[in-house]
Amino acid sequence: QVQLVESGGGSVEAGGSVSVSCQASRRTIGDFAMGWFRQAPGREREFVASILWDKGVAFYAGSVKGRFTISKDNSKNTIYMEMNSLTPEDTAIYYCAFKRQPGEWGERTEYDYWGPGTQVTVTV
DSSP, rough: OOOOEOOOOOEEEOOOEEEEEEEEOOOOOOOOOEEEEOOOSOOOOOOEEETTOOOOOOOOOOBBBTEEEEEEEEGGGGGEEOSSSSOOOOOOOEEEEEEESSSTTOOOOGGEEEEEEEEEEOOO
């Protein structure tokens, strides 16, 4: 079992920035990736970004590419995401997710563990 603890988020004005982080309670060699999904009211949970533990390769949804940056610290089992140029459309609960096996990094069903989520609200 892996527990995920998210921190950060909050309320920010449009055009501003906010960061979130997520620490995993444990990680073993071979664990594949961690990432972020988000869910806005009335919408499906959608992929935002992920990063591979081993190679550090990052993947982004088209809607956030160039604005969001995901990074990791293997020694702390922690990932981070810096979100810039935020718009009200970025308002959502952001969920950290942990994926043990290789596979589709953009599919939520591929992830094994989830954090409780942290709210990001972008105001005009």
